[in-house]
Amino acid sequence: MNKRPTLSIKPKAGPASAPAAAPKLRASHHRDLKPALQTQFKADLKPDSLAFALLGAATAVVQVHGGTALPQALAGVFANTGATPQQRGAIQDIAYRAMRQLGRSEALVAQMAPKAPDPLVGALLACALPLMAANEDGQPPYEEFTVVDQAVTAAAAHPDTARAKGMVNALLRRFLRERQALLDTAMLQPVARWNYPQWWIDAVKAAYPQQWQAILATGNSAPPLTLRVNTRKGSVEDYLKLLEGAGMAASRIGPTALRLAKPVGVHLIPGFDQGLVSVQDAGAQLAAPLLDVQDGMRVLDACAAPGGKTGHVLELANVDMMAIDADAKRLQRVQENLDRLGLEAALRAGQAQERDWWDGRPFDRIVADVPCTASGIVRRHPDIRWLRRKGDALQLATLSGKILDNLWHMLKPNGKLLFVTCSLWPQESEAQAAAFAVRNRATRLDAPGQLLPAGGNEQDHDGLYYALFQKPA
Ligand SMILES: C[S@@+](CC[C@H](N)C(=O)[O-])C[C@H]1O[C@@H](n2cnc3c(N)ncnc32)[C@H](O)[C@@H]1O
Structure with missing residues (x-):
C-alpha cells in the first residue's frame, strides 16, 4: 500500500472546464481498463488523492490517442474506478486541461526524455505538466511540488508506469528548474505554441488569414456557461432578477442569452429543472x-x-x-x-x-x-x-x-x-x-x-x- 500522505484532489483554484454535451465523433475504440489493472489502480491510491485523479485522467488521455472521444473515455474511467462525483470532477478537469495543452506538453517531454515514453507514461506527463501552468487568474491550480509528488505516486501505482516513476520524477523536477528555457524552445514549434495539430493550424490560417490567431486562442479558452431564457415562462429581465436574488452574477450577451460569471452544475441554476432556462451557446441561439x-x-x-x-x-x-x-x-x-x-x-x-x-x-x-x-x-x-x-x-x-x-x-x-x-x-x-x-x-x-x-x-x-x-x- 502507498504510505504517502493523502493529498486532496481539490485544486487551489480554477473552475472545472468540461462541456455540457459531447458531440458524436468517429466510431468509438473504447477499451476498458483490464480488471487486474483496475484493481491495482484502486488498491494503491487513495481515492481522494491527486494521484488518483492524475492516473484516471491519464487513462482517458491514452484512449483519446487511440481514437476515443474524451467524454466516452472518461465515462469508461468513471465506471471502472467507481469514482465519486468529486473525483469525477477532478479527473475531468485534469483531462480537459491536458487536451488544451497537449501539443506543448508533448514538445516539452520530447525535449527532456531521451526516448518517447510509453503511452500511459506520456499521458501521465501530459496531465501533470498543465497543472504547473497558471490558471486565468495567474495562479497554478496546485502547488508545483504537490503535482510532482502525486505524479510519481500515480506512476508507482500502475504496472504500466511503475518502472518509469524515476523518469517522471526527474522530468517534472527538471521542468520546474529549467521551465523558461524549455518553454522558449518548445514555443518555437507552432504545435506547442498553439496546441493544435499542424494541419489544423494550417487550415485555420488558410481559411482566415487575418483572424487565425484569435480563432486558435479562443479554442483554448474555457467555455462560458450560457443560458437561454424560456420567454414562454418569463422575461429575460425577470430571470436576471432571479439570478441576482440567488447571488449569481450574469451578463446579457444576446436577446435571450445570459452568460453566468461562474459556471455551475445545471441543477444549481435557478429554475433550470422547472424549464425557465436551458443551457445553449449564444451563437446557437x-x-x-x-x-x-x-x-x-x-x-x-x-x-x-x-x-x-x-x-x-x-x-x-x-x-x-x-x-x-x-x-x-x-x-x-x-x-x-x-x-x-x-x-x-x-x-x-x-x-x-x-x-x-x-x-x-x-x-x-x-x-x-x-x-x-x-x-x-x-x-x-x-x-x-x-x-x-x-x-x-x-x-x-x-x-x-x-x-x-x-x-x-x-x-x-x-x-x-x-x-x-x-x-x-x-x-x-x-x-x-x-x-x-x-x-x-x-x-x-x-x-x-x-x-x-x-x-x-x-x-x-x-x-x-x-x-x-x-x-x-
Ligand atoms: C450538431 S448535433 C445537433 C444539435 C442539435 N440540433 C441542437 O441544437 O441541440 C448533430 C446531430 O446529428 C445527428 N446525426 C448524425 N448523422 C445524422 C443523420 N444522418 N441523420 C440525422 N441525424 C444525424 C447526431 O446524432 C447529432 O445528434
Whole structure:
C-alpha cells in the first residue's frame, strides 16, 4: 500500500472546464481498463488523492490517442474506478486541461526524455505538466511540488508506469528548474505554441488569414456557461432578477442569452429543472429566430439531439414539430429537454438523408443542423482537434450534401430551410451552401454565414455557420 500522505484532489483554484454535451465523433475504440489493472489502480491510491485523479485522467488521455472521444473515455474511467462525483470532477478537469495543452506538453517531454515514453507514461506527463501552468487568474491550480509528488505516486501505482516513476520524477523536477528555457524552445514549434495539430493550424490560417490567431486562442479558452431564457415562462429581465436574488452574477450577451460569471452544475441554476432556462451557446441561439416561425406551421428539426434548437423553436411559436435524429439514444435527451420545458414534439429515430421516417406531409420550415467536424466548438470539446483527420471535413460534407438535398424535397413551396454547422471549414459550410443553392435553385435569404468563435465581454459564442434558403413558390 502507498504510505504517502493523502493529498486532496481539490485544486487551489480554477473552475472545472468540461462541456455540457459531447458531440458524436468517429466510431468509438473504447477499451476498458483490464480488471487486474483496475484493481491495482484502486488498491494503491487513495481515492481522494491527486494521484488518483492524475492516473484516471491519464487513462482517458491514452484512449483519446487511440481514437476515443474524451467524454466516452472518461465515462469508461468513471465506471471502472467507481469514482465519486468529486473525483469525477477532478479527473475531468485534469483531462480537459491536458487536451488544451497537449501539443506543448508533448514538445516539452520530447525535449527532456531521451526516448518517447510509453503511452500511459506520456499521458501521465501530459496531465501533470498543465497543472504547473497558471490558471486565468495567474495562479497554478496546485502547488508545483504537490503535482510532482502525486505524479510519481500515480506512476508507482500502475504496472504500466511503475518502472518509469524515476523518469517522471526527474522530468517534472527538471521542468520546474529549467521551465523558461524549455518553454522558449518548445514555443518555437507552432504545435506547442498553439496546441493544435499542424494541419489544423494550417487550415485555420488558410481559411482566415487575418483572424487565425484569435480563432486558435479562443479554442483554448474555457467555455462560458450560457443560458437561454424560456420567454414562454418569463422575461429575460425577470430571470436576471432571479439570478441576482440567488447571488449569481450574469451578463446579457444576446436577446435571450445570459452568460453566468461562474459556471455551475445545471441543477444549481435557478429554475433550470422547472424549464425557465436551458443551457445553449449564444451563437446557437440565433438559429430559431432566423426561421421566422408562426403559429400553426409544420416544422422539422432534422438532426435534433439533444434538442437545443427544437426547444427554442417551440418556445417561439405553437408549431407542429417533428424532431428526428439518427441516434435513438440521443433522441431521449430531446424528450427529457422537452419534458423539462413543458413542450411537445413528435420524435423519430431516422437518417435525415433517407425518407422512411417521413409521412409525406411537407414542412413550412426545416432546420438542418448537420453532422460536421465540430471544429467551431473546440473550446467545449478540446479533444476534437486531436481526434479529427484532415480528410474528415470532405467526408462529412458528402453526407450533409445528401441530407440537404433530401430535406429540400420535404419543404413546401415558399418554405424555408436553415442549414447550420458548428464547423470552421468552408468545405462543410459556405462551399456546401453555395453548391446546394445552385443544385436546387434555392433562393438565399439573409443569414449570419460564418460566425467565428469569439470570447470576450461583448460577444461570447462558438464558431457556427448559418445559411437560410427559400424554396420557389
Ligand atoms: C450538431 S448535433 C445537433 C444539435 C442539435 N440540433 C441542437 O441544437 O441541440 C448533430 C446531430 O446529428 C445527428 N446525426 C448524425 N448523422 C445524422 C443523420 N444522418 N441523420 C440525422 N441525424 C444525424 C447526431 O446524432 C447529432 O445528434
